[in-house]
Amino acid sequence: xxxxxxxxxxxxxxxxxxxxxxxxxxxxxxxxxxxxxxxxxxxxxxxxxxxxxxxxxxxxxxxxxxxxxxxxxxxxxxxxxxxxxxxxxxxxxxxxxxxxxxxxxxxxxxxxxxxxxxxxx
Amino acid sequence: xxxxxxxxxxxxxxxxxxxxxxxxxxxxxxxxxxxxxxxxxxxxxxxxxxxxxxxxxxxxxxxxxxxxxxxxxxxxxxxxxxxxxxxxxxxxxxxxxxxxxxxxxxxxxxxxxxxxxxxxxxxxxxxxxxxxxxxxxxxxxxxxxxxxx
Numbered sequence: 476x477x478x479x480x481x482x483x484x485x486x487x488x489x490x491x492x493x494x495x496x497x498x499x500x501x502x503x504x505x506x507x508x509x510x511x512x513x514x515x516x517x518x519x520x521x522x523x524x525x526x527x528x529x530x531x532x533x534x535x536x537x538x539x540x541x542x543x544x545x546x547x548x549x550x551x552x553x554x555x556x557x558x559x560x561x562x563x564x565x566x567x568x569x570x571x572x573x574x575x576x577x578x579x580x581x582x583x584x585x586x587x588x589x590x591x592x593x594x595x596x
Numbered sequence: 597x598x599x600x601x602x603x604x605x606x607x608x609x610x611x612x613x614x615x616x617x618x619x620x621x622x623x624x625x626x627x628x629x630x631x632x633x634x635x636x637x638x639x640x641x642x643x644x645x646x647x648x649x650x651x652x653x654x655x656x657x658x659x660x661x662x663x664x665x666x667x668x669x670x671x672x673x674x675x676x677x678x679x680x681x682x683x684x685x686x687x688x689x690x691x692x693x694x695x696x697x698x699x700x701x702x703x704x705x706x707x708x709x710x711x712x713x714x715x716x717x718x719x720x721x722x723x724x725x726x727x728x729x730x731x732x733x734x735x736x737x738x739x740x741x742x743x744x745x
Contacts, residue, residue, distance in 0.1 A: 485640075485659060485661060485665070485667045485688060485690060488688040488695050574608060577608055577698075577717055578608055578610065580636070580637075581608075581610040581715055581717065582610065582637075583636065583637025583638070583639075583640075584634055584635050584636055584637055585610065585612040585614070585634075585713065586637060586638070587633070587634040587635075587636075587637050587638055588612075588614060588621075588624065588625075588634040588713075589612070589614050589615065590634075590638075591624065591630070591633050591634050592614050592615050592616040592620070592621070592624065593615055595616070595620075595624075596615060596616060
């Protein structure tokens with residue numbers, strides 16, 4: 476961690492745009508949507524392929540996909556009447572980075588604590 | 597289609613063995629003057645720390661980054677068991693705003709001449725709880741890494 480990084484850690488602990496995190500977490504708060512994301516982690520899929528394992532209507536799955544799309548978690552590509560859906564990882568990276576900032580903060584602090592204890596003993 | 601995403605957010609857990617027995621480590625952790633020398637690592641300055649070490653007592657660390665940015669970490673002690681355990685709330689504040697409240701639980705495990713410190717930092721889902729409204733947030737932080745591959 477460079478000197479410049481330490482300020483960023485705290486910034487990330489505060490900032491990581493809370494509204495975007497809310498949207499990400501909100502979109503992830505449903506089991507069907509998480510299953511859709513898990514399926515997409517294996518690669519692009521059509522809406523009907525994504526709907527297949529679920530015991531809900533195509534329209535219902537479509538609605539879940541729209542929520543993921545609004546949260547920026549998936550992208551849609553249209554070829555004729557077929558809609559291909561793929562994973563967009565960056566919002567999840569932000570959410571993950573938010574947590575990682577805390578991890579960095581503790582790691583850095585403990586390094587210094589060890590140094591201090593070694594000096595005192 | 598069989599990939600599964602876990603339905604709980606794991607807390608952030610950090611463990612480190614440090615070369616001093618628990619009473620010394622506990623004091624270093626809770627003495628405001630000493631906190632200034634280790635919290636935030638080598639780059640971050642802590643110009644001021646105040647600690648009212650009792651259940652319900654408050655603490656505040658003022659941080660100054662090398663770039664000159666001020667921030668504060670503050671919270672309330674929920675459990676104080678010298679020299680084994682500490683639990684406190686944790687909020688980070690700077691010019692940009694305030695982080696959601698999280699909870700830090702520290703265990704100091706006696707290994708004779710040394711101590712294993714176990715930090716469990718949790719409550720990161722609060723922000724999601726608000727966002728998910730009626731839906732009830734169940735998270736999947738540890739599913740991120742495989743998804744990002």
